[in-house]
Amino acid sequence: MASTPAPPQPRHATHDVTNQPPPLAPYDAAEDPALLEGLRREDAGWAEEEVRRLGRRAGGAEAQEWGELANRHEPELRTHDRYGNRIDEVEFHPAWHHLMRVAVGAGLAGAPWADARPGAHVARTAGGLVWGHTDAGHGCPTSMTYAAVPALRAQPDLAEIYEPLLTGREYDPVLRVPTEKPALLAGMGMTEKQGGSDVRTNTTAATPTAEPGVYTLRGHKWFTSAPMCDLFLVLAQAAGGLSCFLVPRVLPDGSRNTFRIQRLKDKLGNRSNASSEPEFEETVAWLVGPEGRGVKTIIEMVNCTRLDCVMSSATLMRKTLVEAGHHVRHRSAFGARLLDQPLMRNVLADLALESEAATALTLRLAGAADRAVRGDAGERAFRRIATAVGKYWVTKRGPAFTAEALECLGGNGYVEESGMPRHYREAPLLSIWEGSGNVNALDVLRALGREPGAADALFAELAVARGADARLDAAVARLGDRWAGTGQVGARRLVEAMALALQASLLVRYAPAAVADAFCASRLGGDWGHAFGTLPAGSGLDAILERALPGGA
Template sequence: MVTPLSTARPDTHEVTNQPPPIAPYDASEDAALLEGLEREGAAWAVPDVRRLGRLAGSPEAQRWAEQANTHEPVLRTHDRYGNRIDEVEFHDSWHQLMRVAVAEGGAGAAWADDRPGAHVARYGGALVWGHTEAGHGCPTAMTYAVIPALRQQPELAAVYEPLLTSRVYDPGLRVPTEKRGLLAGMGMTEKQGGSDVRTNTTLAEPAGEEGLYRLRGHKWFTSAPMCDLFLVLAQAPGGLSCFLVPRVLPDGSRNTFRIQRLKDKLGNRSNASSEPEFDGTLAWRVGPEGRGVKTIIDMVNCTRLDCVAGSASLMRKALVEAAHHARHRSAFGARLIDQPLMRNVLGDLAVESEAATALTLRLAGAADRAVRGDEGEQAFRRLATAIGKYWVTKRAPAFTAEALECLGGNGYVEDSGMPRLYREAPLNSVWEGSGNVNALDVLRALAKEPAAVQALTDELALSRGADARLDAAVTRLGTELGDLDGIQVRARRLVELMALALQGSLLVRHAPAAVADAFCATRLGGDGGYAFGTLPHSADLGAILGRAGLTER
């Protein structure tokens, strides 16, 4: 005989022990960020960064981020009549994200702002607005970065810079000078060379008018093809040169920019990355013939710093998500945030996040002061940006995987948002030069730019005597720099040591003792393991988690 079910049985779908939605939250609630802005000369920007941080953590902005990645861009090569149009359609949520990013100065606006700290303020905004999604940060980063390169051709800069520094997002392909604001991209790599741009085969032939050329060739990875202007590299009669390519010509006709396909990428689904083909495409030379790499290198230096900032922002977002889950989830009779081992994991992640944020803002400060003529900061920026690009972007994938694991199985499900962060995490270590390219760039600077080496040495000297483990690491670094035997094989180890010493120096000088001590013990003193969550038992986890704002919210 079957026993009847009780009429008072509990609901089988009652939801318990699950965290509430994280939004709304304040993405700027980060002491390391706010203190760094003040330290690097952008205290005046803190109210705006706080406001933007609240918007970034709002349900509306988080929904935009999800929808922009769910509804991916679509390539339209032809219109209904068969005319070639080469346009990319985006979901409205992408446009909403772009509208805010441009209005808040995330594109080129800092170059039109004379206030000291303007570039630091831009990166502060990027660190909090990055809590939405990373794809739309690509066109804003390139628009910011194109300006110093474009200034090498003053007559072109006079036409386009006022529109590239605009805070108005004005999408759609139209005559650039008839728009209220412009976006810029770049096309350097080709399928046969990748980072080795000197092997480019795209040809540039003079078109009669001074400075005007016609391009013919194929680019392998050109992101954000809906931008208005592009800086590209091509082989002119005098060698590899830099050119400005508008999508729409001054007479209103479409320049030849045939988008062959959009890339099917691991992450960054919201942003379109493409393969454009040039065939008689009109282009204006930027800088002298044969100096293309030198002309565009200022752009690369800027976008490399955006890679550092993007990874730092992604790491902080992943940490905030992990801590939110741990505060509201219980296991074995206690909240996860109160479990000693989980506290160690979150504390270790918090130390790493603060180190990444501190380095990002130090680099932003150097960039800001270099623009204003500080030669010492320019030298420091030259070497330290490559170091930061190598190391911070390398740490992001492991960091994000650990944060995802804090959510357990919930973190492996798309609804949590963590898989999107995890897919995004490797991007910045690939974009603007892989780890090997950046490590070799550091070696190049060490060999050819003694002022950069001296600037780094001077920076590290500021913390001398504050921590014995840091002092020992700096001494070891000096020994490594004095030994050129097998230097290329050892390049990654050398750059890693430089990055850790630099981060340690920043934390010892500017972070609370608990954070600095944990960093030096584990990253420099050998009192830690390979995985996150291996801080020594003596680490002040309460102070570290409190500093990061992770304990109560």
Template sequence: MASMLTPAPQRSATHDVTNQVPPLLDYDAAADAALLEGLRREGGGWAEAELRRIGRKAGSAEAQQWSEEANRFAPVLRTHDRYGNRIDEVEFHHSYHRLMDTAVADGGAGSVWADDRPGAHVAWAATTHAWSHTEAGHGCPVIMTYAVVPALRNEPALAAIYEPLLTSRIYDPGLRVPTTKRGLLAGMGMTEKQGGSDVRTNTTTATPTGEPGAYCLRGHKWFTSAPMCDVFLVLAQAPGGLSCFLVPRILPDGTRNTFRIQRLKDKLGNRSNASSEPEFDDTVGWLVGPEGRGVRVIIEMVASTRLAVAVGSAALMRKALVEAAHHVRHRSAFGGLLIDKPLMRNVLSDLALESEAATTLAMRLAGSADRALHGDDGERAFRRIGVAIGKYWVSKRAPGFTAEALECLGGNGYVEDSGMPRLYREAPLNSIWEGSGNVNALDVLRALGREPETAQALLAELALTRGADRHLDAATDRLGRELADTDGIEGRARRLVELMALTLQGSLLVRHSPAAVADAFCATRLGGDWGHAYGTLPAAADTGAILDRALSGLPA
């Protein structure tokens, strides 16, 4: 009887939560030394307060929740209404609309084209970088709206009608006559199932209606994202060759233009963004630029979207680094915090180098675009080749980078609610969007062949650091030899563009980053003192200085 009265020994609860990392919320996504310094250096320093405001909003618990919900509740296609009428509309979760409303109101779409201040496009790139800490899917229509304006200016009469609405900061969703809305979004319809990037094989036809500038389009597009945009730039075969057309969803008389959405793509990632296959059948479009010059017209849009891809990939890498750093600063293992383990510090420092190089290059490209638009011919030549190089390389680095950052979280990083799987699925997209790696590498060769001033602009940029670092000097010399040897150049185009990107990044870091960052980057990426995985920095690398810089301003 006495034994029955003996108190049971105290035991801990089986589900006590210990040594788990708190959520990363309410941080400043703009607290990034490379981003802030790039903003000031490239002429957008006047926007720093605005950048910090947007950075705090992007890192807020509310915006992070919008991002999660916009991807968890995917868009739904409604081809018909309840009465059987064809409507071809896509429904989005309200969190997607909150993201869109914020992005447009904060100048992420076309409003920058109404701002003549030097550095305006640099400010746009920096704020886009910070806001991209939310999620990438809604950025598709925002970026396309940014990019459509210079292409539309090839047809001044159309630009006069639509540009004031494309540069609005008001998000006005829903299909209505474009000129009755307070703000517009724009998309693009280039590729078809038989050709993909080879748009000259497009079979969509455009037949003149007899009305000045008006055509009827007939055909099928393979990838047209954001089908609820108000207007689209579309490539089609006119009597004079492949041409560009402005296609509205709603015609001026209020009737629906024929835009039959056959299906939405079931994609690896980018889940919040609807990518569709529209069918045109007597669809009305207005010619933008001369017949037969469609590629030349729409390439103005592509140049801007490629810049946005470089910025977006750099932002994705930074977000992955921030998440990894937050985890290892709070998680203990083997007797101490992970951040204090030498090998983990090596991994995180290596990621920090890559992230800073990507962001610094992206901001240099934004500065080049800004100065080119203000009439600088040298920057125009640099932009022509630099954007293709940057788009190729930064988007190629993102998938492996994101995988390594995910691994820093261990098994927790492989679980959906960590947010890392979404970043991992998103990472490969930018290397495909606006031309795959091969397309961009061949575009660099095209620029070298047709516009020799582009190579001169790149080499002039690299000459600014001659003598500053022996690894950089050797790589620049090697690049000169590669450029001079044109035999079999197409087969080694990727090798050439990779060397261009690394020497350019090394040059920028030598000029603008602390010695700890520049020296480690040049020794590893250019000098060969590096393994085949992240976390193989040499012993001489000052990982403490690298991490202090990368993590400054983030929650401890």
């Protein structure tokens, strides 16, 4: 009996695709022991089921595609409608609106301020740590909305009107009278081209009208993100000095407030999110807080958004670690899986330590914020200094971390389709937004010099772990000797030492022994190189990776 001949091969088939990893999605973005343990530790264990549900959705193929599409199809500015009317609107891809709808609905905007349960702010932060696996850009308007509430409370009559709307969970992207919407988003406009972080050089002028508390603004802002928000907190110069104002896009009578968007920024990353240069002329604004107290009023907003910078950096670390771990688990070279190669295991374990330290610090800061809101003076003092320390250090570590994680994929990681270039471009933003490294280092010095309780709170936190690790004890002792005489030149070294001691104290208290020991040996004990993947021998790589990588090592 004649055998059946093999079917002819297509002439273009030159090879079979082998030794390539399958798609990561679907995966569970909440499958992270450091995150879940921190959630429970910081009084928000009641939110675990919802965080897990959000994590599964974040890692799903649909949500991952939303993130990719929102960045590929960037927002577009429409200054005029087809008839020539000035509209100053920004159009987004539908994927952006899908991401926003889930984020707002999950309480990642202003919702915690309306939640009386202890840990509400921690639950929001944990939600951000998992939903941020989709896209970083849409975290900007949710972060600013969250942060606007405590600033707006400086003007109780305005807070009474707008706070219930800013804490809502319904996403409505259409510009209309704010009080006619089910919920609102808020932005902020602080910096101007001539001063940047030096907001006291602002030239935007505020002129009072005949109506008490109502002004008109004339001037510009240099970097105002999410211009389609409903309300903005804006700094401008009034007769009494730099002041904070509430600027709605649509006025109570339904007319458009003057908010001329000159252009959208062409940014390195964060491209799903529109960042704009608005111009004000006879723009109606309501005073928030007393004249001349604008910085003090809006600093409440900055404290919240700085926490979100730490959160977003920790999210990028975790996301890129998961991507790298998935790749090396399924990719082989020189006769063995990459995951089984000793040097690759060292790199991944080192990244895992950095990621866990960032996550633990993020949730500790969120816990401090939550307890400060509820009247804990000690936690308020700790939050004041530790948030600036965390903002400086964790966001500084982000770019190096994402670069190393990208390199784990080799050439595949350098290709846009892998998603890693998008994460790499995103990482530097978190160090720049809400004050560059220098601004935050100087803010730590300011807290030490003007608020003695801040230093006491930091050292009280470190003292909880006293005696648990000799390397940590030595680092805290050095820190105590150093801080009193530090000037600007040594500010970065001081803040780095604070951050490492704080992270180490959290890991020593709460993480498995292998994680805490390797972190202290490398970051505090001096047994570490200048790049990731230089952990000392005997660092317990297997235990570290088993804990860190979804599905184990």
